[in-house]
Amino acid sequence: MAIDLPYRPRRLRTTAAMRRLVAETRVHPGDLVLPMFVKEGLAEPAPIASMPGVVQHTLASVRKAAREAVAAGVGGLMLFAVPEHRDAIGSAGTDRDGILQRTLRAVADEVGDETVIMSDLCLDEFTDHGHCGVLKDDGTVDNDATLERYGDMAIAQAEAGAHLLGPSGMMDGQVGYVRRVLDDAGYQDTGMIAYSAKYASAFYGPFRDAVESQLAGDRKTYQQDYANAVEALREVRLDVEEGADLVMVKPGLPYLDIITRVAAEVDVPVAAYQISGEYSMVEAAAANGWIDRERAILETLTSLRRAGASVILTYWAVDAIRLLG
Structure with a gap:
């Protein structure tokens, strides 16, 4: 028996083709940025135990992986590096021959302007x-x-070929200081994707394995308190005023409300970083047969896009593009 119903929203869900036709939110390959790690002194890529499927690259393997990611259609690559030697001021970060600068030069030589190198x-x-x-x-x-050190790093990274620098330390005034240093050195075209709302999160653990972090304690005196939202908007506004070309919310999934509020607040592109802990939770649950990995990947990425992120940094960038295809 058919009941007389004036509205039947289910009509628009009847087939995959229908759902695709009326989808309100779409993830495009060009929205996705692949973070990559390079470790100095490696002879071959080294798997990261807490991030299944992700590796610490060699300089040779990062070139190959960068080429493959660009061929897949990623919007950009975010590069991190692990040095052999560390010191109190992070000298390897400003050394023109440091591992991150060598990585940038290698990737720039491999893919040039075919993608955005961050x-x-x-x-x-x-x-x-x-x-x-x-x-x-x-x-x-x-x-x-610290700002003075960031200025030196900015010049080293710009010289090495980065298109976008990612100030991520949550130091007060970091965007404005780096912008002035870049402009004074003639790097007006080098942009910044500012980690504007970066929270002191429990979800960074696997990343710290990936970069072999030496941290003891926490970063709560400079990263944001996860209880706060208005503070994030203030940080974002300051970064835009200081010259940020894009702003970022990090982590992603626990902060969908922040992404939405930031996207409504500013007129620059908003990025979200789907961080290591988010990645590893899904991978671990999928490995145990508790969730469908591929569906979870697309659902989480769509949620970030739906919340307002126009750029998403994700370790699944290449996998997701294959699934989107």
């Missing part, structure tokens, strides 16, 4: 204490001394 502008991978900046005698991070 670099992490932070000291944490290069310091022997694992913090994102220079420390004072009392062990706290010296904001202004």
